[in-house]
Amino acid sequence: MDTGTHVVMGFALGGLATLDPVVAQDAVHFHSVLIATVLGSQAPDIDTVLKFKNNAVYIRNHRGVTHSVPAVLLWPLAITAVLSIFFPGTDALHLWLWSFLAVFLHVFVDIFNAYGTQALRPFTYKWVALGVINTFDPFIFTIHVIGLVAWALGAQPGATFLAMYFIIFLYYIAKFLARHDVKKAVLAIIPDAENIIISPTIRFNQWKIAVKTKDAYYVAKAYKSDITVLDKFKRLPVPENDILQAAKQDKNLSAFLSFSPVYSWQVKEYEGGYQVRFTDLRYRTNGHYPFVAVVKLNQDLEITGSYTGWIFNKDKLKKKLDVVPR
CATH class of the missing domain: 2.60.40 (Immunoglobulin-like)
Incomplete structure (x- = not known):
C-alpha cells in the first residue's frame, strides 16, 4: 500500500489497541503502543530510501528483505527495545504484540497489490503479488480517515476500528470475487x-x-x-547473441529482468552502436508503456548508457541514456 494508507492504518491499530485492558489502563501504555503501531506500520518501507541511490537498486530490493519473515519478527523487537527506554514501566510484551501486529499487517496487505513483496524470504525469493487491491485504494484510505475523525469526535476507538476492519474484510472478499470474474472472462476469449x-x-x-x-x-x-x-x-524468445549478452550485464537491465514477468524487447542499430530496449507490458497507460529498461552500447558492445524506470517522453530517456553508468 502507499505511505499514506500505512500511516492511517498505524493510528487505527493504536485505536484498536484500546480493546486491550493492559493498553487501556493508563496513558503511558496507550501512548507507547500508539507510537509502536505507527512506527510498525512504516518500518518495512524504510527501504524506500534506496530510490535515492538508483532505480536498479530500488527495484531489486524494495519490499524485499525489509518485508521478509525475519524482518517481521525483528522490527517489533527493535521498536519495543527503543520505546521501552522512553516509556519505562510499560508492558514490553503487549508493546511487542501490537508493534508485531502493525508490522505483520503492513507486509500482509502489501501482498494484495500487483507489485507484491518477497514476504516468504528466506524460504523463497519468489514475489508474492495477488493483484487484488491497488497500491492506493480510495475506499480503504477513506474508511480509515472516517474512523479517525469519529475517534477525534469522541467515538469509542476500539469498537469503531473493529467495525471498520470487518467492513474492509468484506471489501477484500468483494474484490477477490470481482477479480475471479475477470479471470474467467479472460479465459473465455483467450483459452x-x-x-x-x-x-x-x-x-x-x-x-x-x-x-x-x-x-x-x-x-x-x-x-x-x-x-x-x-x-x-x-512472443519471441530473447536470442543468445553477443549484443543481448552484453546488454544483460548491465545492472539496470538485470534489475528489470528480475522484476518483470511479461515484456517485449527490441534491438535497434544506429550510427555508432546499438540500443536494446525491454518494455514491461503490465503498465499500459494512455496507449503508452512507460516502464522500460534501455541499454545503449557502442560498436565494441561496451555499455555507454542505461536506464530502468518510468519514461513518459523521449527527451527524458535521451537525457538518462547520456549518463554513463557507474
Whole structure:
C-alpha cells in the first residue's frame, strides 16, 4: 500500500489497541503502543530510501528483505527495545504484540497489490503479488480517515476500528470475487492463456490485464467482466547473441529482468552502436508503456548508457541514456 494508507492504518491499530485492558489502563501504555503501531506500520518501507541511490537498486530490493519473515519478527523487537527506554514501566510484551501486529499487517496487505513483496524470504525469493487491491485504494484510505475523525469526535476507538476492519474484510472478499470474474472472462476469449496477470486500478471495477500464451502476449483492460484487448505482441524468445549478452550485464537491465514477468524487447542499430530496449507490458497507460529498461552500447558492445524506470517522453530517456553508468 502507499505511505499514506500505512500511516492511517498505524493510528487505527493504536485505536484498536484500546480493546486491550493492559493498553487501556493508563496513558503511558496507550501512548507507547500508539507510537509502536505507527512506527510498525512504516518500518518495512524504510527501504524506500534506496530510490535515492538508483532505480536498479530500488527495484531489486524494495519490499524485499525489509518485508521478509525475519524482518517481521525483528522490527517489533527493535521498536519495543527503543520505546521501552522512553516509556519505562510499560508492558514490553503487549508493546511487542501490537508493534508485531502493525508490522505483520503492513507486509500482509502489501501482498494484495500487483507489485507484491518477497514476504516468504528466506524460504523463497519468489514475489508474492495477488493483484487484488491497488497500491492506493480510495475506499480503504477513506474508511480509515472516517474512523479517525469519529475517534477525534469522541467515538469509542476500539469498537469503531473493529467495525471498520470487518467492513474492509468484506471489501477484500468483494474484490477477490470481482477479480475471479475477470479471470474467467479472460479465459473465455483467450483459452490458451498460460499466465494471466490481473492488476487492480484505483477504480473498483476496472482492471489492467497482461496475458501470456505459447506464441503471444496480450494486453487488455476490463470493466467488470467486459474484456477489451488493446495490443497483441508476438512472443519471441530473447536470442543468445553477443549484443543481448552484453546488454544483460548491465545492472539496470538485470534489475528489470528480475522484476518483470511479461515484456517485449527490441534491438535497434544506429550510427555508432546499438540500443536494446525491454518494455514491461503490465503498465499500459494512455496507449503508452512507460516502464522500460534501455541499454545503449557502442560498436565494441561496451555499455555507454542505461536506464530502468518510468519514461513518459523521449527527451527524458535521451537525457538518462547520456549518463554513463557507474
